[in-house]
Amino acid sequence: MSRSRENSTEHASADVVIVGAGFAGLSAAERLSSLGVSVLVVEGRDRVGGRSFTGEVAGVKVDLGATWIARRHTAIRDLAERVGCTMTGQFADGRNVLWMAGKRRTYQGTIPSISPAALVDMARVQMALEKLLSTIDVDAAWTSPVAAQLDRISFGEWLDQKRALPSTRALMAVVSKVQWGASPGDVSLLHALRYIRSAGGLEHMLDVEGGQQEERVFETTQEIAVRLAERLGERVVLDAPVRRIAQDDEGVTVFTDATTITAQYAIATSAPAHRADIEFEPALPEASEGLTRTWRMGALSKAFVAYEKPFWRAEGLSGEAITDTGTVFITFDVSPGEDGPGILMAFCDPRVYDGFSPEIRRKRVVEQLVGLYGAQAETPIDYIDHCWGTDDFAPGGPNPAVAPYATTSYAGALTQPHGRVDWAGVETAGEWAGTMNGAVLTGLRVAERVAARVRTAERSLG
Incomplete structure (x- = not known):
């Protein structure tokens, strides 16, 4: 990879340029590098991790985005272990709370026994x-x-x-x-x-035990991406949103606000809807254009409410609750331990949440937690939230909310290469689509495919 500066515009080159520093992009970069292929990862945000994002409440790091890792998620588990991150079990001891049809009940197990x-x-x-x-x-x-x-x-x-x-x-x-x-x-x-x-x-x-919510990453899931990016070093460039990708028979040229990058091939890891934020030359085929228009992102918000201790545990409650009304619709206990702080993670409906001030959002969440867990929930020591639907860059999540007809019409374009541009990302996964594990698998899969194309091109030149 080489870089030069000419007329205040930076120029760089690599065998492969990767758009996006989430788990797919970083995994692809690591695999390509291990195969002797030079890479450059460009990320529009000022951080790595994509929809994994770390926040802090009451001095404890929490996952504002992607959270859980199942036992069967071997690809992300292997990656976490290699970079030195550790797993912690999702607390699930005790009875769950159900608020339905205006009544509060408790139950055990996955399915509420109304x-x-x-x-x-x-x-x-x-x-x-x-x-x-x-x-x-x-x-x-x-x-x-x-x-x-x-x-x-x-x-x-x-x-x-x-x-x-x-x-x-x-x-x-x-x-x-x-x-x-x-x-x-x-x-x-x-x-x-x-x-x-x-x-x-x-x-x-x-399920929690034996299921998709079984474990969390003690250091948070974004920390996995941070440590992987540190290994890649200068090959990861932040604050570099890609505006245009042009290609011809010789290679691709990727344009950011400050850099022009030339490469043999490109891998784009953007969600289908966000592919529309990039201008492609030549233009994407009709099916791919349809994919960007119809595979809109959903919206989900999360709040974390901290207390001196996880008081609900003393009452035999797990901290897991399901409700059919209000702002909050499900909660989990993500406290670091019995001694506190006690932390409840609440999933919030953006339709009655995102458009309000932080003060009103907090008030609505706390009021609902009082209904679920009693008067002690009225006096939290800290609060934080994040609205993915209003995120500054690539808003939406956790996954696309695809309406009828759009899957059979356009999903075939999810992984169909556009000339020298290939696609990765959690939406392109088969098994484990919608999970960090799926994102890693797509990065590894596309890296192998693109590396083979690079080697074929090198042999033809030789």
């Missing part, structure tokens, strides 16, 4: 989902045998057709808001099935 009828209905709907999941090709759901039929309706419309009880719908709404940052009616049934299948099934998606 009544025998509610349990039977949830089991019935889950069995119907499992039957549909068996038809889904996790690597290309849009080519599945009944994909067109499944993509015609929303997840919410399917629940209507199944005449799901309000309790079942409420739980599925929580799943939808956490996974896609949208309500079931906003998400195609096929899109929902693709993500549920990629997560290892509904039970694995929902």
